[in-house]
Amino acid sequence: MNIAIVGVTGAVGQEFLRVLSERSLKIDQLKLFASTRSAGQRITFKGQEYIVQELRHGDDFQDIDIAFVSAGGSISLEYAETITKHGAVMIDNSSAFRMQEDVPLVVPEVNAADALVRPRGIIANPNCTTIQMVVALNVIHQLSPITRVHVATYQAASGAGARGMMELDEQTKAIARGEEPEVKKFAYQLAYNLIPQIDVFADGDYTKEELKMYNETRKIMHSDLSVSATCVRVPVTRAHSEAIWVETEETIELDVLQEAFRKAPGIVLQDEPSEQVYPMPLFIAEKDPVYVGRLRKDLTNPRGIAFWCVSDQIKKGAALNAVQIAEYLVSQGQFSKKK
Secondary structure (H helix, E strand, C coil), X not given: CEEEEECCCCHHHHHHHHHHHHCCCCCCEEEEEECCCCCCCEEEECCEEEECEECCCCCCCCCCCEEEECCCHHHHHHHHHHHHCCCCEEEECCCCCXXXXXXXXXXXXXXXXXXXXXXXXXXXXCCHHHHHHHHHHHHHHHHCCEEEEEEEEEECHHHHHHHHHHHHHHHHHHHHCCCXXXXXXXXXXXXXXXXXXXXXXCHHHCEXXXXXXXXXXXXXXXXXXXXXXXXXXXXXXXXXEEEEEEEECXXXXXXXXXXXXXXXXXXXXXXXXXXXXXXXXXXXXXCCCEEEEEEXXXXXXXXXXXXXXXXXXXXHHHHHHHHHHHHHHHHCCCCCCCC
């Protein structure tokens, strides 16, 4: 495989390199791209040194099979044609193409086959909160169709990239020194605080982040299920948590659901309340799976189920999901003719 990473010096770009170093995807050629400011940096990958190239219009992607792109929506929109014009598959981590009808939105554990139909050569990587939620929801949906979802997210600073993580760290240290913490990346001080706003407010006073969860979940799952979200930024460095409540068409027994979660790909069930075993971001950062716990029946609805879900936002919520899409395409022989 000939691979390109666009936005390689960012938090997700760096995670792409870590994930690729852990996975079995064979890489024959690797090209790294970033902005003018970052061009010329030297990055070592699997013992070999690479020079970061400036992203520009031209033919730099002529021999590329798959391009992982995480440089922001405006860059994705501007360079999509440049990246794909010679046949490269662009797996885009921004929100630029997610809801466009001719661009598949893919979570491999849920709708991998959608990646095979991509008229524009683009596959969209969903929002991080949506990815981990639909991996869990899909298990329930296979037992009985889900009709309604309520979710409250507890999103780590990593969701705002490297600057977000750095700001949380610097604020915590400043407070420990008795100094006034500096606020730049977030609307308010994040250290020792919760901020019930992620992204800007939109229709009905829902934020864009909350509306992403509504729209993306329905597209990925090919379902008209209802989704209502409240997204909160919390003073955690990595790994998002979600409290999820679902209503299904038929009653599902807990033992049946627990067994389904145990067998589901990409999921780890941590659900031993009597032993205080449940997922927590402190122990899940930098790990691959989606972790599920606190599984219980809803007290107010016999068809309702509540559970807790944690996953690393930078890993499964971004880089790993994209790499898994690439691995699926390879498994389907998508690039064999080119070789």
